[in-house]
Amino acid sequence: MTAVREVVAPTWFGDRRRRTLAWVGLSALVVLGVVVAGGPAADAAQTTSLTDRNLGPSAAHWFGTDRLGRDMLARTLAGLRLSLVVGVAAAVVSAGIALTLACLAAVFGGVVDRAVGWLVDLFLALPHLVLLILLAFALGGGTGAVVAAVALTHWPTLTRVLRGRAREVMSSDYVAISRQLGHGRGWIARRHLAGHLAGHFVVGTVLLFPHAILHEAALSFLGLGVDPGEPSIGILLAESMRYLTAGAWWLAVLPGLCLLVVVKLVDTIGSNARALLDPRSHHL
Amino acid sequence: MAVDLLTRTVRGLGGRLVRLVLLLAAVATASFALMVHSPVDPVDAYVGGDLAAIGPEQRAQIAERWGLDDPPLERFATWLGNVVQGDLGRSLSFNQPVTEVIGERFLPSLALMATAWVLSGLFGFGLGVLAGTRQGRFADRAVCWWAYTLASAPTFWVGLLLLYVFSVSLGWTPVCCAVPVGVLADDVTLLDRLHHLVLPALTLSVVGVAPVVLHTRQAVIEALASDHVAFARAQGESTRGVVVHSVLRNAAAPAVLLQFASLGELFGGSVLAEQVFSYPGLGAATTTAALGQDVPLLLGIALFTTVFVFVGNQLGDLVHARLDPRVARETAGAR
Numbered sequence: 165m166t167a168v169r170e171v172v173a174p175t176w177f178g179d180r181r182r183r184t185l186a187w188v189g190l191s192a193l194v195v196l197g198v199v200v201a202g203g204p205a206a207d208a209a210q211t212t213s214l215t216d217r218n219l220g221p222s223a224a225h226w227f228g229t230d231r232l233g234r235d236m237l238a239r240t241l242a243g244l245r246l247s248l249v250v251g252v253a254a255a256v257v258s259a260g261i262a263l264t265l266a267c268l269a270a271v272f273g274g275v276v277d278r279a280v281g282w283l284v285d286l287f288l289a290l291p292h293l294v295l296l297i298l299l300a301f302a303l304g305g306g307t308g309a310v311v312a313a314v315a316l317t318h319w320p321t322l323t324r325v326l327r328g329r330a331r332e333v334m335s336s337d338y339v340a341i342s343r344q345l346g347h348g349r350g351w352i353a354r355r356h357l358a359g360h361l362a363g364h365f366v367v368g369t370v371l372l373f374p375h376a377i378l379h380e381a382a383l384s385f386l387g388l389g390v391d392p393g394e395p396s397i398g399i400l401l402a403e404s405m406r407y408l409t410a411g412a413w414w415l416a417v418l419p420g421l422c423l424l425v426v427v428k429l430v431d432t433i434g435s436n437a438r439a440l441l442d443p444r445s446h447h448l
Numbered sequence: 449m450a451v452d453l454l455t456r457t458v459r460g461l462g463g464r465l466v467r468l469v470l471l472l473a474a475v476a477t478a479s480f481a482l483m484v485h486s487p488v489d490p491v492d493a494y495v496g497g498d499l500a501a502i503g504p505e506q507r508a509q510i511a512e513r514w515g516l517d518d519p520p521l522e523r524f525a526t527w528l529g530n531v532v533q534g535d536l537g538r539s540l541s542f543n544q545p546v547t548e549v550i551g552e553r554f555l556p557s558l559a560l561m562a563t564a565w566v567l568s569g570l571f572g573f574g575l576g577v578l579a580g581t582r583q584g585r586f587a588d589r590a591v592c593w594w595a596y597t598l599a600s601a602p603t604f605w606v607g608l609l610l611l612y613v614f615s616v617s618l619g620w621t622p623v624c625c626a627v628p629v630g631v632l633a634d635d636v637t638l639l640d641r642l643h644h645l646v647l648p649a650l651t652l653s654v655v656g657v658a659p660v661v662l663h664t665r666q667a668v669i670e671a672l673a674s675d676h677v678a679f680a681r682a683q684g685e686s687t688r689g690v691v692v693h694s695v696l697r698n699a700a701a702p703a704v705l706l707q708f709a710s711l712g713e714l715f716g717g718s719v720l721a722e723q724v725f726s727y728p729g730l731g732a733a734t735t736t737a738a739l740g741q742d743v744p745l746l747l748g749i750a751l752f753t754t755v756f757v758f759v760g761n762q763l764g765d766l767v768h769a770r771l772d773p774r775v776a777r778e779t780a781g782a783r
Contacts, residue, residue, distance in 0.1 A: 286474050291753050293716030294734060298750060301738045302482040378602050382720055385604050386735050401605060405724070409623055413612050420605030427600040 184436045191429040191436075195248065198426055202245025208238035209395045218407065221414050228414035231407060236400075240419040243397040244426055246390065250307065251377030254314035258376065259369035261315070262322035263361070270330030270357065271349050280327065284320040292317060296379055300388045307390045310383055314376050322368045326361055333360045363441040370434035374427045381423060397423045468758050472751060476528060479750045483743050484520045491516065531751070537744035541736050546748035549733060554752075557722070557729030560645060561714050564652030569707045572657040576664025577699060581691055583669055592665070595658040603717045607651040607724035614647060621647045624726035648721045655717055656710060663706050667699040674698075701772040708764025712757045 213233035221228045227236035269280040287295065295317050303309035333339060333356060342352050383389035384398025392399055397419050404415035491510050516523075530537065536546035579591040598606075615623045622628070622644050627636045668691075671677060677694050685693070719731035726732070730749065737745040 286471070286478070288712075289471050289475060289754050289757060290750060291712035291715040291757060293719050294750060294753050297719075297734060297738045298479055298482060298746060301741075301746065302486040304486065374600055378600075381602050382604065385602075385720065386723055386738070388735075388738055397602075398604075401602075401608060405608065408608060408612055409616055411616065413616075416605070416608040416612065420602060420608065423605065424597070424601050427602075428597060431596070431600050 181440070184440055188433050188436045188440075191432045195426060195429050195433070198241065198244050199248055202241045202243075202248075205238040205241040205245075206395075208235055209242040210234065211238075218410075218412055220412075221418070227418045228412075230400075230403065230415060236414065236418065239395045239400055240397070240422050243395045243400050243419060244422055246394060246396050247377050247380055247398075247423065248426065250311055250380045250390065250396075251314070252373055254311045254380065255318060255369060255372035255376040257311070257315035258318040258372055259322060259365065262319040262326055262368070263365055265319070265323050266326035266330050266361070267353060267357065269327050270334050271353050273334075277327075280323065284323055287317065287320045292379070293382065296383060297386070297388060300383055305388060307394070310380055310389045313383070314379050317379075318372050318376055322372060325368060326364060329364055330357055330361060333357055367434060367438040367441055370430070370437060373434065374431045377423075377427055377430070464762055468755070471758060472754060475750060475754045476531065476747070477524075479747055480524050480527065483747065484523075527747075536748040536751070539737070539742055539745040539748075541740035541742040541745065542733075546744050549745060550730065550748055550752050553728065553730040553733045556727065557715075557718055557731055559641070560648055560652065560721070560727065560729060561711075561718055563645060563649040564656060564717075565707065565711075565714060567649065568653035568656040569660060569703070571653065572660025572707075573664050573700070573703050575657070576661045576703065577668055577691065577696070579661065580665040580668025580672065580699070581687065581695075583665075583672075588665070591661060595661040598655060599658040601655065602720075603651065603655045604720040604724050606655055607648070607721050610647055610651055610654075611724060625728065644727070648718075648725045648727050651721045651724070652714065652717045656714060659706055659710065660703050664699050664703045667702045668695055671695040671698040697771065701768055704771060705764045705768045708760045708767065711760030712753070715753055715756065 211234060213229070215233065216225070216229050217231055217233045219225055219229045219233075225235050225237065227240055229235055230239070265280045265283070269277040290298075296313050299313035299316055300309050303312050334352075339352055339356055342356060347355075380389060381396065381398035381401075384396040385402045386398075387402065389398055390396045400419045401416055404412065404419075407415055491507055518526075527537070534547065536550075538544070539546050539549045542549045575591050575595075579588040582588045611623070614621045625644060627644060628640055672690070672695060677690055680690050680694050715731065718729060719734050721727070722729045722731035723735055730752075733745065734749050736742070737749065
């Protein structure tokens with residue numbers, strides 16, 4: 165073991181494992197910071213001040229102001245908080261659906277397994293965004309509908325991954341022996357399946373966050389998402405479109421850039437966590 | 449032999465058709481059920497702002513004319529019967545038959561998506577090969593970083609960025625629409641259309657490039673590590689020769705498969721890009737339909753895009769099998 169450790173030359177920032185952990189921690193800290201900062205910013209985000217409308221970025225307003233004189237930095241922070249909360253809530257529900265279906269398929273097999281596979285195919289048959297629009301429309305719009313729509317559309321890929329993994333476990337020798345020993349399905353699922361799926365499940369959930377956040381923003385941008393009065397990033401960008409031709413670049417560029425950075429940070433957490441838990445999958 | 453091939457093709461085609469029909473039936477049932485249980489009242493949505501001006505009798509008349517009083521199952525049967533005959537109903541927001549709306553709107557969207565598809569495929573493949581051959585070096589890291597960053601970028605934000613830089617600041621490209629404003633349809637030249645197409649297509653291809661890059665890179669790295677490449681190198685082949693003769697075809701198969709499988713994502717992207725650039729395609733029609741509570745059009749688009757994605761996947765399988773003989777043998781063996 166020591167021989168291996170010597171081969172991996174320590175860099176200025178410790179070894180690779182430490183570095184990965186540091187990345188995860190740092191990203192999580194920034195994302196949490198945004199969520200915390202978004203709380204107090206909610207008031208400032210809605211305070212209008214008609215004397216300073218459509219101002220560019222300055223020391224007083226780092227991100228400029230919008231058509232009603234609202235501070236864009238506050239609006240961006242509040243919007244990021246909303247996007248993160250909605251996205252994360254939806255992704256967690258979605259991951260729950262994926263886990264339930266994958267376990268059902270693996271434990272019961274046969275007809276259940278085929279039904280789950282068929283359901284996954286059905287949900288992947290429509291373009292993702294069209295399905296989202298259909299669901300958001302059918303659920304009547306609003307923040308709750310967005311959470312539900314995003315939650316109901318993001319589980320198929322994770323279900324596939326978990327189902328494949330669960331199938332691997334269920335076909336292994338020790339599960340067969342366990343069956344021979346007379347253990348029931350519930351016991352096998354608890355004792356053998358849960359441990360193997362936990363890591364994949366956590367990482368898969370974190371990797372769902374970016375998609376969920378981006379899709380929430382997209383729905384809000386199209387006008388089918390959260391209530392237009394709420395400062396979501398998608399709504400900020402949709403509003404900015406009218407003033408873009410007048411040269412108000414800060415309305416669109418800065419909030420979008422912040423969303424990009426936050427999504428990338430969340431993605432960093434997910435892929436680094438995967439690299440730690442499952443080193444073989446690291447290359448892609 | 450020829451007859452054998454023919455029967456196999458026909459059987460494959462038949463199987464695919466049956467799968468498509470089953471899929472369409474499932475999508476139709478599911479989306480109709482969604483629409484029926486929607487809390488949005490279709491009559492309220494149709495009347496919109498004139499709600500106060502309309503009495504309960506008129507509302508009842510509209511509901512009766514649309515058959516809203518019938519039980520859902522009966523309505524579904526009627527609707528499905530019409531769909532089978534090719535009648536998708538009438539779009540409320542465009543006041544045209546749904547099939548006409550989709551037909552008119554799909555062509556500009558197709559031009560947009562095809563351009564973006566080809567561009568992202570070529571760029572993605574090129575960058576992926578570059579990154580794979582220079583694995584671990586600066587070019588590889590830069591390309592990978594770029595691809596991962598783009599994967600986190602919201603499509604509509606990239607569109608807004610490009611719109612600001614090229615249309616507003618530089619003035620090189622038009623701000624909106626698919627054709628110049630105020631010009632008769634007959635006077636629009638192909639150049640005009642391309643001029644309006646370039647920015648939305650660029651947006652879509654920039655965003656869609658990431659998965660192709662990463663998968664191609666992986667395939668190139670795997671191919672470069674294989675025995676036949678080592679053998680070619682031992683015979684004195686240069687890196688360039690190795691890439692051209694021994695790697696490209698191996699790397700092309702996953703890229704092509706991925707590119708065909710990404711048609712759904714591409715359509716989703718076009719919904720957003722068309723909204724940013726006010727491009728009158730099917731994506732913009734989807735948004736209009738959802739915002740205008742236009743249930744027949746939404747159902748029609750759901751069915752149409754299902755076919756679109758299905759055809760994309762099947763074409764991907766076919767091309768993949770041509771590029772990679774092992775796949776063709778496997779599917780033939782399975783059948």
